[in-house]
Amino acid sequence: xxxxxxxxxxSAWFGDHQVLREITMGIRRNSVTSVMGPSGCGKSxxxxxxxxxxxxxxxxRMTGEVLFDGRNVISEKVDPVFLRRKVGMVFQQPNxxxxxxxxxxxxxxxxxxxxxxxxxxxxxxxxxxxxxAALWDEVKDxxxxxGSSLSGGQQQRLCIARALAVxxxxxLMDEPCSALDPVSTSKIEDLIEDLSEKYxxxxxxxxxxxxxxxxxxxxxxxxGELVEMDKSAKMFTNPSDxxxxxxxxxxxx
Amino acid sequence: xxxxxxxxxxxxxxxxALFLLSAFLVILPLFLIFFDLLWKGAKELKWSLLTDLxxxxxxxxxxxxxxxxxxxxxxxxxxxxxxxxxxxxxxxLAEYGKGAFASVVxxxxxxxxxxxxxxxxxxxxxxxxxxxxxxxxxxGASALAMIFIPIVVRTTEEMLKTVPVSVRExxxxxxxxxxxxxxxxxxxxxxxxxxTGILLAMAxxxxxxxxxxxxxxxxxxxxxxLDQPIATIPLQVFSYAISPYxxxxxxxxxxxxxxxxxxxxxxxxxxxxxxxxx
Amino acid sequence: MARPIARVPAxxxxxxxxxxxxxxxEKTTALFALCVLGLTxxxxxxxxxxxxxxxxxxxxxxxxxxxxxxxxxxxAALPFLYGTLVSSFLAILIAVPLGVGSxxxxxxxxxxxxxxxxxxLAELLAAIPSVIYxxxxxFVLVPILRDNFMKPVSRALGWIPLFQGPVYGPSMLAAxxxxxxxxxxxxxxxxxEVLATVPQVQKEAVLSLGGTHWEMIRIVIGQxxxxxxxxxxxxxxxxxxxxxxxxxxxxxxxPDIVLSLFQPGxxxxxxxxxxxxxxxxxxxxxxxxxxxxxLFLLTIVVNLAAKWILTRMVPGRAGR
Numbered sequence: 001x002x003x004x005x006x007x008x009x010x011s012a013w014f015g016d017h018q019v020l021r022e023i024t025m026g027i028r029r030n031s032v033t034s035v036m037g038p039s040g041c042g043k044s045x046x047x048x049x050x051x052x053x054x055x056x057x058x059x060x061r062m063t064g065e066v067l068f069d070g071r072n073v074i075s076e077k078v079d080p081v082f083l084r085r086k087v088g089m090v091f092q093q094p095n096x097x098x099x100x101x102x103x104x105x106x107x108x109x110x111x112x113x114x115x116x117x118x119x120x121x122x123x124x125x126x127x128x129x130x131x132x133a134a135l136w137d138e139v140k141d142x143x144x145x146x147g148s149s150l151s152g153g154q155q156q157r158l159c160i161a162r163a164l165a166v167x168x169x170x171x172l173m174d175e176p177c178s179a180l181d182p183v184s185t186s187k188i189e190d191l192i193e194d195l196s197e198k199y200x201x202x203x204x205x206x207x208x209x210x211x212x213x214x215x216x217x218x219x220x221x222x223x224g225e226l227v228e229m230d231k232s233a234k235m236f237t238n239p240s241d242x243x244x245x246x247x248x249x250x251x252x253x
Numbered sequence: 254x255x256x257x258x259x260x261x262x263x264x265x266x267x268x269x270a271l272f273l274l275s276a277f278l279v280i281l282p283l284f285l286i287f288f289d290l291l292w293k294g295a296k297e298l299k300w301s302l303l304t305d306l307x308x309x310x311x312x313x314x315x316x317x318x319x320x321x322x323x324x325x326x327x328x329x330x331x332x333x334x335x336x337x338x339x340x341x342x343x344x345x346l347a348e349y350g351k352g353a354f355a356s357v358v359x360x361x362x363x364x365x366x367x368x369x370x371x372x373x374x375x376x377x378x379x380x381x382x383x384x385x386x387x388x389x390x391x392x393g394a395s396a397l398a399m400i401f402i403p404i405v406v407r408t409t410e411e412m413l414k415t416v417p418v419s420v421r422e423x424x425x426x427x428x429x430x431x432x433x434x435x436x437x438x439x440x441x442x443x444x445x446x447x448x449t450g451i452l453l454a455m456a457x458x459x460x461x462x463x464x465x466x467x468x469x470x471x472x473x474x475x476x477x478x479l480d481q482p483i484a485t486i487p488l489q490v491f492s493y494a495i496s497p498y499x500x501x502x503x504x505x506x507x508x509x510x511x512x513x514x515x516x517x518x519x520x521x522x523x524x525x526x527x528x529x530x531x
Numbered sequence: 532m533a534r535p536i537a538r539v540p541a542x543x544x545x546x547x548x549x550x551x552x553x554x555x556x557e558k559t560t561a562l563f564a565l566c567v568l569g570l571t572x573x574x575x576x577x578x579x580x581x582x583x584x585x586x587x588x589x590x591x592x593x594x595x596x597x598x599x600x601x602x603x604x605x606x607a608a609l610p611f612l613y614g615t616l617v618s619s620f621l622a623i624l625i626a627v628p629l630g631v632g633s634x635x636x637x638x639x640x641x642x643x644x645x646x647x648x649x650x651x652l653a654e655l656l657a658a659i660p661s662v663i664y665x666x667x668x669x670f671v672l673v674p675i676l677r678d679n680f681m682k683p684v685s686r687a688l689g690w691i692p693l694f695q696g697p698v699y700g701p702s703m704l705a706a707x708x709x710x711x712x713x714x715x716x717x718x719x720x721x722x723x724e725v726l727a728t729v730p731q732v733q734k735e736a737v738l739s740l741g742g743t744h745w746e747m748i749r750i751v752i753g754q755x756x757x758x759x760x761x762x763x764x765x766x767x768x769x770x771x772x773x774x775x776x777x778x779x780x781x782x783x784x785x786p787d788i789v790l791s792l793f794q795p796g797x798x799x800x801x802x803x804x805x806x807x808x809x810x811x812x813x814x815x816x817x818x819x820x821x822x823x824x825x826l827f828l829l830t831i832v833v834n835l836a837a838k839w840i841l842t843r844m845v846p847g848r849a850g851r
Contacts, residue, residue, distance in 0.1 A: 051426060079550065085428030095419040098442050109427040112437060159423070166427055265743035272640060275632030276649065279719060282712045283656050286667050293670075342567045345560035358564045361571040367834040369773025371800045372578070372823045378807070379577045379820075399574070402567060432556035460660025463775040463800070467807045487662045491776065494666045502670065509663045520658055 004029040004170055004200040005050060005087075010064035010074075012042075012049060014057070019045050021224045022064070027170075032196045034211040034232070035204045037221035038252065043204045046221065047172045050202070051087040052080035068170075085113060088163035092175040094155035096147030096162070103143040105158055106130060109166035125165050133161035134191050153184025160191065170200040177210065189214050208248060212236050220244045290510050297507035307473055307489070310498050317508050319475050320486040323390075324515075326476065327469055327485060328459055330394035335401040336451060342402075343409025343447075348435050350410075366403035370463045373399045377468035388482040393469030397458040404457065408450025412443040445526050452523035456516045462487035486512045582821035584814055593821060599786045599802075601811070606818035608825060610786040614703065614796040615826070618778060619771035621707030621792070622714055627764050629711070630718030635748060637719075638726045650723075657716040665780030668709045673700040673781055676708065681793050695791040701783035704792040709781055710771045718767045725759030726752060758840060765837035773830050775800035799826045 003026035012020040019042050027033050035043045045054075052074065054060040065072045073083045096105050106126045110117050117125070126143075130136040135157040139150070147158055156176060163171060173192070177185040192201055192214050205211050211218050212232060219229040220241075228241040239245045246252060301314045308315030342362075346355055377396035382388055416439050424434040440447070462485075465471075470482040471492065486508050493505035585593065585606060596607030637649055677700040688694050729752055737747040783795020784805060799822050810816040 053422065053426065056425070081428050081430050081550065083428075084426055088428075089426035091419065091422065091426075093419060095417075095423040097420060097423065097438060099444075100441075108424070108438070109429065112427075112429045112433045162423075163427065261743055261746070265745040268745040268748075269640060272632050272636035275629045276636040276641075279629055279633045279656075279715050280649065280652050283652055285671065286659065286663070289667055289671055290663075338563055338567055341560045341563035345557075345564040349557050349560065350564075354561070355564070358568050361568045363834075363838070364831060365567075365571050365574075367769060367773075367830055368574070369775065369800055369826055369830055371773070371775045371803050372827050373574075374807075375581075375803070375820055375823045376574050376577060379581055380573075399570065402570070406567065430550060431553045432550075435556070456658060460662070462660070462662040463804055466804055470808070487660060487776075490666060491662050491780075494662075494669055495780065505666055509666055512660060513663060516658055516660065517655075520654075 002029055003027055004068070005202075006065075006067040007050075008065040008067065010046075010049060010062065010066060012045060012054075012063075013061045015059040019224050020049070023226045025219055025226055025229050027200060027202060028217060029200050030196060030198065031216040032192060032201045032203060032214055034215035034218045035202065035221060036206065036208060036211045036218060037227075038247065039206070040223075041221040042224040043221045044174055047089075047174060047202055047204055049074065050170075050172055051084050051089055053089070055080055085109075085166050086168050087170040087172060088166065088168035089172045089174065090156070090159050090163055090176050093179050094152060094159050096150070096155050096158050098146075098148050100147055101144045102130075102139050102147050102150070102158060105147040106161050106165050109162060113166060126161075129161040129165040132164050132195065133157045134187065134194075135161055151184070153180050153187060156180060156184065156188060157191070160188075164195075164199075168199070170202065171195065173201065173203045175204050175206065178206070185210075208236075220247065222247070290506065290513060293503065294506035294508075294510035297503045298510060302504075302507050303511070306475065307484075310496075310501065315504070317484075317486055317489050317504070317511065319472060320484045320489040320508065321511070323469070323472065323476060323484040324459060324486045326479075327390050327393045327397060327465070327483060328455060330390060330479070331397035331401050331458055332451070332455060334394070335398040335405065335454075338398075339402045339405035340409050340447065340451075343406045343413065344435065344440065346406070346410045347413035348439070362403045362406045365399060366407070368399070370396075370400055370461055371466075373397075374464035374466055374468055377464060382468060385480065387480065388468060388470035390469060390476070390479040390481070390483040393465045393483060393485070396464035396468050397461060400461065400464065401454045401458050404454040405450050408453070409443075409447050412446030412450065413439060415446070416442045449523045449527050452519055452526070456519040456523070459519070460487055460512060460516055462491050466491075486515075578820060578824045578827060582817055582824045585817040585821040588814065589818075593818075594825065597786075597788055601806075601815050604812065604814050606814070608799065608818075608822050610788050611797050611799040611802050611822060612825065613788050614706075614782065615772055615798040615800070615829075618703055618706040618710055618782065618796065618798060619768055621703070622710030622771045623764060623768050625708065625711035626715040626718050626767060627760075630715045630763075630767070631722045631760055633715075634719050634722035634726055635752070638723055639744070639748060650720075653716045653719050656712075657720075661713070661774060661776040662780075664709060664713055665777040668705065668777055668781040669701075672709055673705050676700070676702075676705055685793060692790040693792055696789070696794045698793050699783065699795065701781050701795050702793050703782065703796040706778045706782040706796065706798070707792070709777050710774055713774060713777060714767045714771050717770055718763050721763035721766060722756075722760060725756050725763060728759070729755045758843075762837050762841035765833055765840060769830050769833040769837060772833060773800060773826065775804050779804050799823075 005027040007023055007025050010020055010023040011018065023046060035046060037043050048054055049062055050066060062074050066074045068083070068087065071078060097108060100108070103126055106129050107122050110122050110125060127136060130139065135154060138154060147155065150158060177188055180188070189210065192203065195201060203215065215232045217229060218232045218235040220227045220235065222243055228235065228239060228244045235244065236248060239248060302316040303321065304318050305314055305316030306319055307317070342358065346359060373396045376399060377392040380395060381392035420442055421434055421439055424438040425431065429438070465485055465488055469485060469488065471488040472482045472484040476483050490505050490508040490512065493501040493508065589606060593607055594609060594612060597609045598605045598607050599610060637646055641649060677698055681698045681704065684694050685698050733751050734747055737751055742750070778798050779801035782798060782801060784797055784801060785795040786797045787794065803819050803823055807819055810819055
C-alpha cells in the first residue's frame with residue numbers, strides 16, 4: 001500500500017508565530033490515520049494545511065511540500081478548489097447549510113462543482129452518499145426536511161454524506177465526535193472503519209481511546225512538532241519516544 | 254416607617270407612575286392618528302377612489318387611481334436601480350470589505366442615510382429636471398433611490414455578517430469556488446433577512462413626499478411616459494390637505510388610508526419573512 | 532527549503548492567478564460599491580455647484596441677514612435657520628424625557644407580555660409617512676393645541692414673550708410638538724438599546740442592598756447610560772432637523788424671527804419645499820439650493836457628533 005499523501009518538512013506560521021515545525025510524514029492510502037496531541041499542539045492547523053483551508057486566513061504562511069497526486073498542492077500554482085474536491089473535510093461542529101433540505105445539503109457539492117450532472121445522476125449520488133454515511137434509512141422519507149432539524153449525530157453524518165458526494169479520495173475529519181453524545185460517537189466511529197476501505201481518512205482527535213479504537217496509524221503532535229508516528233498498536237503499548245509515553249500515561253495533556 | 258423610608262417609597266411610586274405616563278403619552282398619538290384615519294378616511298372610501306382620476310372641485314367622485322399607479326411606478330423604478338447597486342455593495346462590504354476603500358464606502362453610505370429627503374429632491378432636480386427641462390418619473394425615482402440605497406446596503410451587510418463562518422468553511426471545503434460560495438451559499442442563507450431589508454426600504458420610499466415635490470411633481474392625469482410628471486399618493490394627499498376645499502380634505506384622509514395600508518401590509522410581510530423561517 | 536511557497540497577504544485576498552472568476556466577482560462588487568460612493572460625491576458636487584451663484588453674491592450674510600425677498604433678489608436664510616433650530620430643539624425637549632421614560636418603562640417595569648406589543652406599536656409609529664403626520668397635524672393637532680392650550684395660555688400669560696401675539700394655530704409650537712411625536716419612537720428604540728447594555732449584576736447589587744427600583748435606575752442606569760442617551764438625543768436632533776412635510780404643514784410658513792412659540796415660523800426644509808417650483812430666476816433657485824446645502828452640512832455635523840459619542844462612550848455599540 002502506498003501513501004495517499006506525502007508530507008515533507010511542512011512548516012507554518014501565523015504572522016511571526018510558528019505553529020508547525022518541519023512535519024514529515026506519510027499518510028497511507030485507504031487507512032485511518034489519527035493525529036493526536038494536547039490542545040495547541042497544531043493538529044487542527046496541520047490537517048487544514050492539507051486542504052488549504054488556511055488560504056483565507058490573513059497572515060498565514062506555509063513552507064515545505066504536501067505531495068498529493070504527484071504534485072505539491074500547497075504551491076501557489078495549484079488551484080485549491082480542485083484540491084478540495086479530492087480532499088474533503090468534516091468539521092468539529094456539524095455545519096449543515098441552514099435553510100437547505102437534507103437532499104439539497106448533500107447535493108450542493110455536485111451542483112456547484114461544474115461537472116454538470118443530470119438530475120437523475122444527482123438523486124443517485126445523494127442516495128449512495130447517505131447510505132455510505134449510514135443515514136439513508138433515517139432520512140429517506142424526509143429528504144425535504146431542513147438539514148438543521150436533524151439531531152447532532154445525524155447532522156454530522158449528513159456532513160459526512162455531503163463530503164462523500166463529491167467523491168473525494170481523502171477525508172479529513174477535525175474532531176468529528178467531540179460535539180456529540182456517546183451513542184452518536186460510536187455510530188460515527190463504526191462509520192469511519194467502514195469508510196476506510198474505500199477512502200483515506202485522517203482524523204484529528206484529543207481522545208486517546210478513540211484513536212486507539214479506530215486508527216491504523218497514529219501521529220503524535222506536541223508543540224507543532226511531529227514527535228512520533230507508528231502503527232496504532234505499537235504507539236499505545238510501546239511508544240519509542242518518552243514524550244509520547246508521558247502523554248499516553250496521562251502525565252500531561 | 255421612618256420618614257426617610259416613607260419618602261423613598263413615595264418617590265419610587267411617583268417615578269414609576271411618571272414612566273408609565275410617558276409610555277402612555279408616546280403610544281397615544283398612534284391611536285389618535287389611526288382613529289382619525291379610519292373615522293375621516295372611511296367616509297370617502299369607495300371603489301371610485303381607487304379607480305377614478307382626480308376630478309375638479311365640486312364634481313362628485315374622483316379618485317387617486319393615477320396616484321396608485323404612479324406610486325408603484327416610481328417605487329418600482331427606484332428599486333430596479335437601487336436593488337442591484339445596494340445589494341452588491343452590501344455583498345462587497347461584508348465579504349471583501351476590510352480595507353480603506355471599504356471604510357470610505359461605509360462612511361459615504363452612513364452620510365447618505367442621514368441626508369434630509371428634500372435635499373435628495375434637489376439632487377433629482379439638478380440631475381434630471383434641469384437637463385431634460387421637464388419633471389419626470391425618472392427624476393423622482395432617482396431621488397427615491399438615494400433614500401433606498403443606504404438602507405439596503407446596511408441591512409444587506411448586517412444580514413450577511415450574521416452568516417457564521419462555519420457555513421462558508423463548509424462550502425469551501427467541498428471545493429466550491431469562493432464566488433459561488435458567496436453568491437449561492439452565503440447570500441442564500443441570509444436571503445430572508447436581505448429581502449426583509451428591501452421590503453422595509455420599499456415601505457419607506459412608498460410614503461415619501463418631499464423628494465418628489467419638484468422631481469415627479471404630480472399629475473392630474475394618467476402617466477403618458479416615464480419622462481413626464483407623475484402623480485403619487487403622498488403628493489396627492491399633500492395637495493388635497495393644503496387645499497382650501499372641504500371635500501378635498503376628505504380625499505386627503507382617504508388617500509392617507511390607502512397609503513398607510515400599503516405601508517402596513519409591506520412592513521408586516523417583511524417582518525413575517527424573518528419570523529417564520531427557522 | 533526556507534523559501535516560502537504559499538503566502539497569503541495581510542488582507543486575506545487570494546492571489547490573482549488563483550481564480551479569475553473569484554477576481555472578477557470581487558471586482559464587480561467593488562465597482563458597484565464605487566458607484567454608490569460616486570453618487571454621494573455627486574450629490575455634494577451638484578449642491579455646491581448650484582449654490583455657487585448665491586454663495587458668491589451673499590457670502591456670510593446669507594446666514595446672518597433676515598431678508599428673504601424674491602422680488603428684490605435679496606436672499607438670506609437666518610429666519611429659516613432659526614425656525615429649523617427652534618422647532619427641532621423644542622421637539623427634542625419634549626421627545627427625550629418621554630422617549631427615555633418610556634424606554635425605562637418598557638425595559639424595567641412592563642410585564643413580559645406587554646413588551647412586544649408596545650415595541651411593535653412604537654415601530655408602527657416610526658413607519659407612518661411624514662405627510663400623514665402633517666395631515667393629522669393640520670386637522671387634529673393644531674386645532675386641539677390652539678383651543679385647549681394656546682388660546683387659554685395666551686389670554687392668561689400673553690405678556691410673556693414666549694406666548695405673545697395673536698393665535699392662529701399653525702405655529703412654532705405646533706411644529707415642535709408634531710416633530711416630537713415623530714422623533715420619539717426613534718429615541719425610544721435607541722434608548723432601549725442603551726439601557727440594555729447595563730450589566731445585570733450591577734442592577735442586582737443595588738437592589739440587594741435595599742434600594743428601591745427607582746433608586747437602582749437613578750444610580751446604575753444614570754451612571755452607565757448618560758453618554759448613550761446623549762448620543763440618542765443628538766441622533767434624534769439630526770432627524771428632526773431634516774423633517775420636511777409635517778413641519779411645512781403646521782408651522783405657518785412665515786419667514787419671521789420672533790420669540791413667541793405661538794407665532795408662525797418657517798424652516799429650511801419647508802421653504803425649499805414651498806418655493807422651489809416657484810423660483811423664477813437663477814439667483815432665487817441658487818439661494819434655495821444654498822439653504823439645502825446649509826441644511827445638509829448641519830445634519831452631517833450633528834450626525835457625525837452623535838456617531839462619535841455613541842462609538843466612543845457606549846460599550847458594545849458598533850458605529851451606528
